[in-house]
Amino acid sequence: MSDAVPTLELSRCEACHHRYVPTDGPCPKCGAARAQPYPVPDAGRVVAVTELAYPAPGWPAPHRLALLEVADGVRLLGVIDGPAPPVGAPVRVRLDGATYRVRADEASPSERGEGESPRARRRGPSFEPPR
Numbered sequence: 102m103s104d105a106v107p108t109l110e111l112s113r114c115e116a117c118h119h120r121y122v123p124t125d126g127p128c129p130k131c132g133a134a135r136a137q138p139y140p141v142p143d144a145g146r147v148v149a150v151t152e153l154a155y156p157a158p159g160w161p162a163p164h165r166l167a168l169l170e171v172a173d174g175v176r177l178l179g180v181i182d183g184p185a186p187p188v189g190a191p192v193r194v195r196l197d198g199a200t201y202r203v204r205a206d207e208a209s210p211s212e213r214g215e216g217e218s219p220r221a222r223r224r225g226p227s228f229e230p231p232r
């Protein structure tokens with residue numbers, strides 16, 4: 102299916118409906134073992150970026166990591182391919198083995214019809230601490 106729209110796979114817990122990655126293992130919120138995988142678009146937005154000047158042996162230096170928010174408010178950590186995007190930037194993400202790889206989304210906001218959305222202007226994280 103070479104013409105398939107690129108997607109990510111998330112998990113929806115069957116017990117508490119929490120949505121998360123990875124798609125295997127128990128629900129991180131309630132511990133239930135059963136979850137349904139479901140596809141979402143491969144688009145995300147940068148929440149935070151960091152750069153490791155001295156990464157583990159065998160990793161490229163500098164090694165850039167981004168915390169992303171993808172569909173349904175799910176957050177994941179990915180390795181950045183290329184220059185580090187700014188916080189709030191739209192990105193594409195794909196799963197490469199067990200690693201999420203992140204690259205800048207080439208389409209400008211106007212091309213996607215997004216413009217100045219409240220989401221793009223948001224500065225602080227919407228992180229909810231666990232209860």
Ligand SMILES: [Zn+2]
Nearest residue numbers: 114117128131
């Ligand atoms: Zn759950």
